[in-house]
Amino acid sequence: MLSNISMNRVAVSSGSRFISxxxxxxxxxxxxxxxxxxxxxxxxxxxEQAVKQxxxxxxxxxxxxxxxxxxxxxxxxxxxxxxxxxxxxSILMTVLPERGSKPLAGSVYFPKPIKESHAMxxxxxxxxxxxxxxLGATYAGGLELIEQIKNGEVKLDILTHAFATPDIVxxxxxxARQIGPKGLMPAAKKxxxxxxxxxxxxxxxxxFPFKQKEQHLSIPVGRxxxxxxxxxxxxKAASEAIYGCQPPGTRKPNLIGQTCLSSTLGPSVVINFKx
Amino acid sequence: MAKGSxxxxxxxxxxxxxxxxxxxxxxxAGTTESAYKFDQSKYAKIELFLQxxxxxxxAVGLKKFWRLNLPTLKFHNxxxxxxxxRIATESKADVAACPSKIIVHGVDPKDNLEIDCAxxxxxxxxxxxxxxxxxxGVPADEIPxxxxxxxxxxxx
Numbered sequence: 001m002l003s004n005i006s007m008n009r010v011a012v013s014s015g016s017r018f019i020s021x022x023x024x025x026x027x028x029x030x031x032x033x034x035x036x037x038x039x040x041x042x043x044x045x046x047x048e049q050a051v052k053q054x055x056x057x058x059x060x061x062x063x064x065x066x067x068x069x070x071x072x073x074x075x076x077x078x079x080x081x082x083x084x085x086x087x088x089x090s091i092l093m094t095v096l097p098e099r100g101s102k103p104l105a106g107s108v109y110f111p112k113p114i115k116e117s118h119a120m121x122x123x124x125x126x127x128x129x130x131x132x133x134x135l136g137a138t139y140a141g142g143l144e145l146i147e148q149i150k151n152g153e154v155k156l157d158i159l160t161h162a163f164a165t166p167d168i169v170x171x172x173x174x175x176a177r178q179i180g181p182k183g184l185m186p187a188a189k190k191x192x193x194x195x196x197x198x199x200x201x202x203x204x205x206x207x208f209p210f211k212q213k214e215q216h217l218s219i220p221v222g223r224x225x226x227x228x229x230x231x232x233x234x235x236k237a238a239s240e241a242i243y244g245c246q247p248p249g250t251r252k253p254n255l256i257g258q259t260c261l262s263s264t265l266g267p268s269v270v271i272n273f274k275x
Numbered sequence: 276m277a278k279g280s281x282x283x284x285x286x287x288x289x290x291x292x293x294x295x296x297x298x299x300x301x302x303x304a305g306t307t308e309s310a311y312k313f314d315q316s317k318y319a320k321i322e323l324f325l326q327x328x329x330x331x332x333x334a335v336g337l338k339k340f341w342r343l344n345l346p347t348l349k350f351h352n353x354x355x356x357x358x359x360x361r362i363a364t365e366s367k368a369d370v371a372a373c374p375s376k377i378i379v380h381g382v383d384p385k386d387n388l389e390i391d392c393a394x395x396x397x398x399x400x401x402x403x404x405x406x407x408x409x410x411x412g413v414p415a416d417e418i419p420x421x422x423x424x425x426x427x428x429x430x431x
Contacts, residue, residue, distance in 0.1 A: 063421070063422070063423065064293060073350060073353055074300055074304075074350065076349065076353065077303045077346040077350035078299075078346055080346050080359075081323065081341055081358070081359030267299040267303070
């Protein structure tokens with residue numbers, strides 16, 4: 001404190017004689033004081049440790065802790081009257097990265113997907129087309145399917161994925177104008193063109209990718225019109241995917257801290273997310 | 276940028292994150308004056324009809340009722356269906372003709388009720404709904420209340 005108090009002679013004038021006034025404390029603010037890097041580093045470390053400590057504590061001790069059924073009761077009440085599509089329930093997790101560790105990333109397969117995925121498969125080989133239809137592709141075919149899309153008989157709006165075998169790629173150029181802007185053009189670079197369409201379909205259809213951004217990870221897990229059991233199942237799938245996406249045996253795993261459940265318009269509560 | 280949200284549902288809340296959420300949760304759970312339980316064996320669905328845009332004048336009461344009171348009613352009557360139907364209006368004649376009402380659907384169609392809410396305050400709408408359906412007030416000990424950290428041990 002005393003270091004900031006200094007005798008300053010400040011000249012007050014308006015063109016006439018100078019009148020010097022003595023002020024008892026410095027007019028320069030405390031922010032201009034020369035910084036002590038050691039103290040700053042210490043303070044930063046202390047703050048990081050406090051945050052770590054807070055995130056390691058059990059979620060049950062948090063004042064905003066609720067069990068998932070209780071939380072869903074509040075969220076459904078908050079979203080009353082809203083159309084079902086607009087009531088997304090999502091979780092927000094605090095992830096404290098260790099130095100030199102990769103951010104968490106992967107895919108979750110929800111037992112009850114929030115958005116139904118529809119896949120389209122192009123192939124000149126009939127067995128591939130038949131297999132794709134078995135696996136649940138909404139549209140599967142070869143040149144006839146391309147003709148149908150060209151004529152506008154196929155509704156492209158509901159489709160989320162499109163795959164193709166390498167033999168039909170050149171024929172797809174005819175409809176490139178229609179499927180390209182919708183992101184449905186199979187391309188080798190994207191990884192949607194392959195001989196083994198079956199494996200591609202199994203991997204991506206129904207998977208929801210997640211990526212950690214700085215210190216948070218947020219994914220939607222359902223809607224308010226899902227039942228409590230469906231939300232719990234989705235949460236369990238998400239929990240397994242997220243805790244499992246760190247390769248085993250890492251010496252410095254990312255610390256997964258507080259997890260909050262919230263909805264579009266509802267309040268946010270802390271839940272126990274661990275397996 | 277003005278401090279605080281312009282939306283009236285989130286006004287007057289404490290600025291601390293934990294206190295704000297606790298206040299919101301307690302507002303949803305309601306008080307003895309706003310929490311009522313409907314007879315689930317008699318009524319199956321409560322439907323609100325509200326104008327889609329530019330709500331003013333006679334429709335304001337129902338909108339406030341939807342945002343302030345309906346969450347508490349839904350919280351205490353989780354199995355009851357609550358539906359809101361927004362009616363799009365084009366001209367001034369449409370706006371004048373647009374209904375602002377609540378229809379309570381009974382399990383037996385004979386028990387259907389209609390409450391006109393045009394020009395009424397949200398508290399008046401609540402009282403009329405409670406009276407018409409014979410709803411029972413929820414006693415104070417059945418309303419869950421989340422304690423703030425000052426009332427509990429502190430969260431370190």
